[in-house]
Amino acid sequence: MLDENHHLIQCIMDYQSKGKTAECTQYQQILHRNLVYLATIADSNQNMQSLLPAATEQPLDDSNFCKLVHKCTCNSENEALVLVKVFEWQQDRTEVLCLLSITGPNHVSMQQSGQNTMPTTSLSMTVSSHGTGPGYSHTVPASQNVPMQGQGSIGNYVSRTNISMQSNPVSMMHQQAATSHYNSAQGGSQHYQGQSSIAMMSQSNQGNSMMGQRPMGPYRPSQQGSSQQYMGQEEYYSEQYSHGQGSSEPMNQQYYPDGHGDYAYQQSSYTEQSYDRSFEDSTQHYYEGVSEFYTVLKEIPSIASRRQDTNRELRNSKHIHSNSTQISKAIQDNNLDMTRYFVDHRRVCVIGGHGGSGINSFHSEPRKEFGGPDGGNGGDGGHVILKADQQIKSLASVLPLYRGFHGERGRSKNCYGANGGYTYIKVPVGTVVKEDCKIVADLAQHGEEYVAAYGGTGGKGNRFFLSNENRAPMTATLGESGFPNAGKSSLLRAISNAKPAVAPYPFTTLNPHVGIVHYQDYEQVAVADVPGIIRGAHLNRGLGLAFLRHIEHCRFLLFVVDLSVSEPWIQLQDLKYELEQYEEGLSKRPHAVIGNKIDLPQSKANLLLLKERVEQSVIPLSALTGDNLEELLLHLRDLYDAYVNTEQSRKQNPVKW
Numbered sequence: 001m002l003d004e005n006h007h008l009i010q011c012i013m014d015y016q017s018k019g020k021t022a023e024c025t026q027y028q029q030i031l032h033r034n035l036v037y038l039a040t041i042a043d044s045n046q047n048m049q050s051l052l053p054a055a056t057e058q059p060l061d062d063s064n065f066c067k068l069v070h071k072c073t074c075n076s077e078n079e080a081l082v083l084v085k086v087f088e089w090q091q092d093r094t095e096v097l098c099l100l101s102i103t104g105p106n107h108v109s110m111q112q113s114g115q116n117t118m119p120t121t122s123l124s125m126t127v128s129s130h131g132t133g134p135g136y137s138h139t140v141p142a143s144q145n146v147p148m149q150g151q152g153s154i155g156n157y158v159s160r161t162n163i164s165m166q167s168n169p170v171s172m173m174h175q176q177a178a179t180s181h182y183n184s185a186q187g188g189s190q191h192y193q194g195q196s197s198i199a200m201m202s203q204s205n206q207g208n209s210m211m212g213q214r215p216m217g218p219y220r221p222s223q224q225g226s227s228q229q230y231m232g233q234e235e236y237y238s239e240q241y242s243h244g245q246g247s248s249e250p251m252n253q254q255y256y257p258d259g260h261g262d263y264a265y266q267q268s269s270y271t272e273q274s275y276d277r278s279f280e281d282s283t284q285h286y287y288e289g290v291s292e293f294y295t296v297l298k299e300i301p302s303i304a305s306r307r308q309d310t311n312r313e314l315r316n317s318k319h320i321h322s323n324s325t326q327i328s329k330a331i332q333d334n335n336l337d338m339t340r341y342f343v344d345h346r347r348v349c350v351i352g353g354h355g356g357s358g359i360n361s362f363h364s365e366p367r368k369e370f371g372g373p374d375g376g377n378g379g380d381g382g383h384v385i386l387k388a389d390q391q392i393k394s395l396a397s398v399l400p401l402y403r404g405f406h407g408e409r410g411r412s413k414n415c416y417g418a419n420g421g422y423t424y425i426k427v428p429v430g431t432v433v434k435e436d437c438k439i440v441a442d443l444a445q446h447g448e449e450y451v452a453a454y455g456g457t458g459g460k461g462n463r464f465f466l467s468n469e470n471r472a473p474m475t476a477t478l479g480e481s482g483f484p485n486a487g488k489s490s491l492l493r494a495i496s497n498a499k500p501a502v503a504p505y506p507f508t509t510l511n512p513h514v515g516i517v518h519y520q521d522y523e524q525v526a527v528a529d530v531p532g533i534i535r536g537a538h539l540n541r542g543l544g545l546a547f548l549r550h551i552e553h554c555r556f557l558l559f560v561v562d563l564s565v566s567e568p569w570i571q572l573q574d575l576k577y578e579l580e581q582y583e584e585g586l587s588k589r590p591h592a593v594i595g596n597k598i599d600l601p602q603s604k605a606n607l608l609l610l611k612e613r614v615e616q617s618v619i620p621l622s623a624l625t626g627d628n629l630e631e632l633l634l635h636l637r638d639l640y641d642a643y644v645n646t647e648q649s650r651k652q653n654p655v656k657w
């Protein structure tokens with residue numbers, strides 16, 4: 001890649017000196033893609049991220065940008081440090097999108113954890129999600145907006161996942177390209193702040209990235225064109241193919257219109273059966289007809305995918321297509337050897353759409369000045385979904401990065417924001433999807449789907465927080481990740497016969513629920529599941545803390561935190577802080593910290609970090625699978641016995657259920 005960038009930069013500088021702006025722009029765009037690609041790798045690499053702040057050079061202007069990249073790229077071959085600045089080319093060209101640092105030693109580890117551990121052509125995608133829960137539907141007449149200010153829910157959460165995809169051999173060129181092992185990128189970072197509670201307490205939650213494990217909900221019609229992105233992609237390809245057929249390629253040959261044609265170049269008589277040809281035959285056939293400006297070159301596979309992108313960019317240029325001889329010469333002059341490979345392995349970063357924000361609005365009209373809150377909820381962010389399609393024959397059309405559509409913000413008159421549409425990524429039948437080196441999906445049938453990134457939950461409008469206690473709530477939450485809460489209700493269901501509602505969105509539980517835990521010696525402990533608490537709850541944000549009065553008489557507390565999100569200790573800190581604000585000393589009652597969702601892949605790492613940061617022991621468990629519930633029950637009993645002993649030593653009768 002660096003080698004390739006080096007060529008590109010030389011071309012750009014050449015063209016600049018010759019005043020050929022069109023060509024120059026074209027190459028700049030290609031270079032930009034490469035750099036964004038590098039940035040994607042950096043994004044998934046902690047080592048590199050940690051280096052980013054160190055590289056704070058001032059933004060460069062258009063004239064010296066290329067020189068900087070040139071210099072840095074050249075340095076990279078001999079020196080330990082490479083700095084690459086990625087600029088926004090289309091606009092003012094001075095905005096630094098990303099600073100990328102690669103050091104020699106770290107580079108090695110980066111390769112291991114990231115891109116270069118991929119055997120051949122691979123890609124990384126980033127994913128983030130945000131969404132909304134269900135809301136109330138109120139019919140409210142005309143209203144007027146009151147100046148509103150959405151109050152942040154507890155934190156921003158971005159679920160980011162790197163996925164490795166392998167297309168199972170269809171035939172043809174797989175033998176060389178594919179290898180038997182794949183390493184997916186490290187899971188990206190997630191930023192989540194939350195709390196959780198048992199009297200049971202836990203924060204109204206965001207976030208988990210159990211993308212592969214959450215059952216996919218029923219289809220929603222695509223509102224912003226779930227398939228828009230893909231369609232756009234198709235348009236992109238079909239456009240370039242039509243150019244491709246224009247002047248430089250034989251008339252009796254055509255590309256598949258679905259993207260794999262990029263590599264599966266065929267003659268019109270070429271049928272599906274042709275895929276069963278031997279590798280050599282196919283290869284030979286493959287390069288027929290493109291010899292005009294593509295030279296067959298054996299190159300390292302990891303560069304091949306980038307060359308394909310470059311190749312695609314070049315062919316996409318009307319200017320270049322109008323003068324194929326010129327581009328052919330340009331490629332040869334600059335040693336830009338283009339090779340096509342069957343793409344059977346991609347690393348993709350997918351980011352779910354953000355949930356729209358809820359709004360804070362009050363209804364008002366003549367003779368009805370105080371009509372009450374009517375701020376609608378935000379819409380859910382759109383999922384990013386991989387879908388097996390038998391028309392797709394390779395992963396060539398899969399891009400390195402997909403972002404879901406965002407949900408719309410809520411409006412006054414209790415109008416809910418529209419949900420973000422789904423984004424579909426079409427992949428060949430037989431595609432295997434991996435996250436963190438684990439196979440999470442095998443799309444073996446046409447039409448099978450895998451939700452790679454969930455859209456986030458939209459925020460709640462202030463209408464949601466209307467209650468008898470608060471007739472004029474000023475709270476509205478921002479759109480965020482729509483991932484489930486910490487699992488307090490799930491836990492109560494697991495350890496008792498209580499059946500509180502469980503759902504993958506915040507504020508599922510609106511009122512405290514009590515369940516009874518039975519022990520073999522007929523002792524019983526009552527456990528209360530309370531609504532989630534968000535940061536600022538003591539200021540009446542979210543559902544406030546009013547419900548905590550129900551648990552003021554609880555003798556001990558169970559703090560349930562979601563281990564599947566990053567920095568779970570922040571959930572704990574926030575929760576304790578809010579309790580302390582509600583009643584001094586409340587957070588210091590005898591308590592236990594429960595790390596829920598230990599069944600999720602990223603939880604184990606988070607558990608270690610959490611244990612380092614909290615003094616008391618943490619009980620890791622999974623309310624879903626029942627893992628380690630015994631430890632909780634024993635600890636609960638210890639807390640209970642300690643309470644009983646304390647009361648008895650004070651010659652008081654312990655309160656028993």
Ligand SMILES: Nc1nc2c(ncn2[C@@H]2O[C@H](COP(=O)(O)OP(=O)(O)OP(=O)(O)O)[C@@H](O)[C@H]2O)c(=O)[nH]1
Pocket residue numbers: 196202203204205210213484485486487488489490491501502503504505506507508509510530531532596597598599600621622623624625
């Ligand atoms: N993978 C996994 N998912 C879990 C676990 N516990 C709960 N969940 C899921 O997390 C989501 C939220 O669970 P709830 O029990 O409703 O969470 P809560 O803390 O009660 O949420 P609120 O009532 O909204 O505050 C649900 O989709 C559960 O299936 C667990 O141990 N592992």
Ligand SMILES: [Mg+2]
Pocket residue numbers: 488489490500501502508509529
């Ligand atoms: Mg609940």
